[in-house]
Amino acid sequence: MTTKVPDDLHPELRARLLDSDGGALAKKMGIEFLELSAEHSVARMPVEGNTQVIGLLHGGAHVVLGETLGSVSSAIHAGPERYVVGIEINATHSRSVTEGWVTATCDALVLGRTLATHEIVIRDDQGRRLSTVRMTNLVREA
Template sequence: MQLPDDLDPELVERLAGTRGGELAVKMGIDFVELSASHSVARMPVEGNRQVIGLLHGGAHVVLGESLGSVSSAIHAGPGRYAVGIEINATHSRSVEGGVVTATCEALVLGRTLCTHETVVRDEAGRRLSTIRMTNLLRDR
């Protein structure tokens, strides 16, 4: 996993120790690159499908929220943390197998709020969903 050099050591320890959290581990999310402004992760479709065999819409959202939350926590810095206050998703296409890749870009990196947009794509590069998340930054 690629991380910025100036990352809060406590956050690095948490990411390494939990591999992104229990749900991310259960879903097979692999964080490839993490920063406040640009993050990338991959997730298998297998194990995350709904009853008719398509990648579950909630899995898209978990992937987007995982990236948006970690990206916001990186921006928050030492002694602060991020709390999600809003999320929405638009699903444009379905997928039945393979691996999806999510790219998270910062829209706003403020003192108290961060907003990120994550685009999930299939192996052919087709957009599957767009997730927008806003996090409130708080002091510990």
């Protein structure tokens, strides 16, 4: 896995987000983190192994990629003394894909004291938008 993380990412947060089995689903789906921060993150995922019965990338796989990236970005915003829980997610699928990799770009819309909202755009290898995911996390005290 190729991972770029902020230099000042707290070691406990790094362990929770990247090094533990807390990301078991992301690992099973082959998600690779390329860039991570509260404001802007990027990850990618293979289409192979994540398709539905007719060979298209499963819509749920889009959502898993989006939720994983939105949750990690929100957790970075919250820091090691707080944690986040997802309270809302929606996805609009606008195009299908049957091969290659998809890349998700996550940008913060709101980074507040109690809420963090991100928009995640998932694109194919040609840069075409496949889906748009919006996720809101509640920031809680540990």
